[in-house]
Amino acid sequence: MKTSDPIDVASHCARAALGMMERHKVPPTPENFAIWYAFVAGRNPALSDAINAILSGGGKFTTKVNEELYERFAVFGQDKAELREVGLRVEEAVGKVLEYLSNAGQGTASYGAALETFSGRLSGGPAPDHLSEAVGAILAETKAMAEINRQLEHNLEASSTEIVRLRNELDDLKREAATDALTQLANRKMFDHSLALAIHNARDGGHPLSLLMIDIDHFKQFNDTYGHPLGDQILKLVGRSLTEIVKVKDTAARYGGEEFAVILPDTSLADAMAMAETIRSQVAAKRVTNRRTGQVLGQVTLSAGAATYVAGEDPESFVNRADEALYLAKRTGRNRVKSQEDVAVAAKTSEDL
Known part of the structure; x- marks a missing residue:
């Protein structure tokens, strides 16, 4: 948690943080102090929401709760x-x-x-x-x-x-x-953190927020046929494409395996669909080549799902809705983009049948 507060502000926040820690019986360890200093300074809206939820619910700041807060908001992963x-x-x-x-x-x-x-x-x-x-x-x-x-x-x-x-x-x-070593995109931990922050900002500001879930088509088959080094080459290719296309205010992440995600603040569903189509078409236009033999192995295609945030829903539900659109794209032929609206139409059609 990097800070650049003037010394008078920093001193005030430090005293206030220690005072709150004493009131709530939180041990004044460096880890706990870092969390409560950030809370008092109002630096991390998602952290503020988490602590305020505990306070309003009458919860206790046990050792486990303190460790979870530090794990979520102070550091990432195994570092x-x-x-x-x-x-x-x-x-x-x-x-x-x-x-x-x-x-x-x-x-x-x-x-x-x-x-x-x-x-x-x-x-x-x-x-x-x-x-x-x-x-x-x-x-x-x-x-x-x-x-x-x-x-x-x-x-x-x-x-x-x-x-x-x-x-x-x-x-x-x-x-x-916070970075995936292979693709240089945000990793899953950073994705979770960024999505929680984006939801907080969208909820408070009343701005649209969209999410893309993207999957490489037939990746396992390609991996099994040509080997993991070429599989890694494909993952890097998709990572580079996302880095080139996604805007600075957005967050592109490797969600896991061959699945990627893009958080799009201040973006409508229609604009998110357009972004997903740009990503899909640009990746499909490239050809994968075995660098050792020069053999052209074909194109890489992506399936993508798009959803827009609904006020009040939690991050997991938001991701699930984008995933449902992604699975619909897979079921209907791959190498295409589907949205939450397409999922609703497909569900209605299924009921009518």
Whole structure:
């Protein structure tokens, strides 16, 4: 959870977070603090919904609940240990900065005491020899203070560089933890997180939200015939196509196996269908070639289903409706796009028969 809050805002959020944790008997571990700081700061709407639901329902923040909140909203997948290691190194670097500042504060206090002593000697009308001695002492203290400031500047510069480096490393780890290694799209964990956030924004803003579920046709047959390396080549091809076509505000993800998903905020069902058709046609226009032999293995086709969000439904129901449209596309010949409206028509036709 990357933050860039001014120090006064950060201090307020930190105090408020610790206060709420104490009231709800949440242990002040770094993991729990990260969650409650983000909640107080209002940084993650989906996290706010989750905690508010627990609070309004009178739930308890047990160890299991705290771990689930951290797992859902702070880290992704199996990279928790690496994220925690970098986090501890950031804490260590920040600790050094605080130590440097503390030492500088002690030096400032010593310098202030020396100035008071010098002032006292002057007020008493010091003899010339005493004045010379006092001036020498204050010059020595001034040199010492200058050296403390020089060392502080050096240490702070080094620590700031280290903190920036660690923060970038932490951002990279989080990005990798949210990315499918083969296709470079968002992974399933990131998809779940992004969909929950998109639903929250659509519900609060009253904007349309659509979802595409996409599947590679006959992928298992292709994999069994030509082997997994060529199967991976097809998955990468689809991943590249989605990256090229999908807009920045949208989220393309590898949902699992040969199935993909695209979250489309501020997009009507008609526009989602048009997007799906663009994806389908562009992938179908490409030919898969065995790079080792040069043999052309044919085209890759996709089936896709589109649905638009219905107020009040949960993410699982939303995904299921898009999946139903995808299965309809499969049943009616593949290499095509179907929508929730097509599912409704097919169901009505079936009833009439």
